Amino acid sequence: MAELWTISNQRSLKNSEKLEMEICQQANVIYCWDWAWFKQLSLIADETNDIKMQHELCARLEELHWEVMVSDTETL
Numbered sequence: 001m002a003e004l005w006t007i008s009n010q011r012s013l014k015n016s017e018k019l020e021m022e023i024c025q026q027a028n029v030i031y032c033w034d035w036a037w038f039k040q041l042s043l044i045a046d047e048t049n050d051i052k053m054q055h056e057l058c059a060r061l062e063e064l065h066w067e068v069m070v071s072d073t074e075t076l
Helices: 002-008 015-047 050-074
Strands: none
Touching: 002 015, 015 050
16 A cells, blocks of 8 residues: 555556555555454453453454554565
């Protein structure tokens, strides 16, 4: 996505690049919503002293982080 953004600052994107950018943006939106959701649930778990739930949510946040890291390296 960063590469496409950089290219778009130098020239207009081709149709295939526009499609790829749209797909990347959709994936980014889903990731951001998931991350925000789990972060909010983790905060609620913390405020209610639900340690087990908080640990599960933190583990899920860690999984989300690594899913992004792995997908980033797959595109290199």
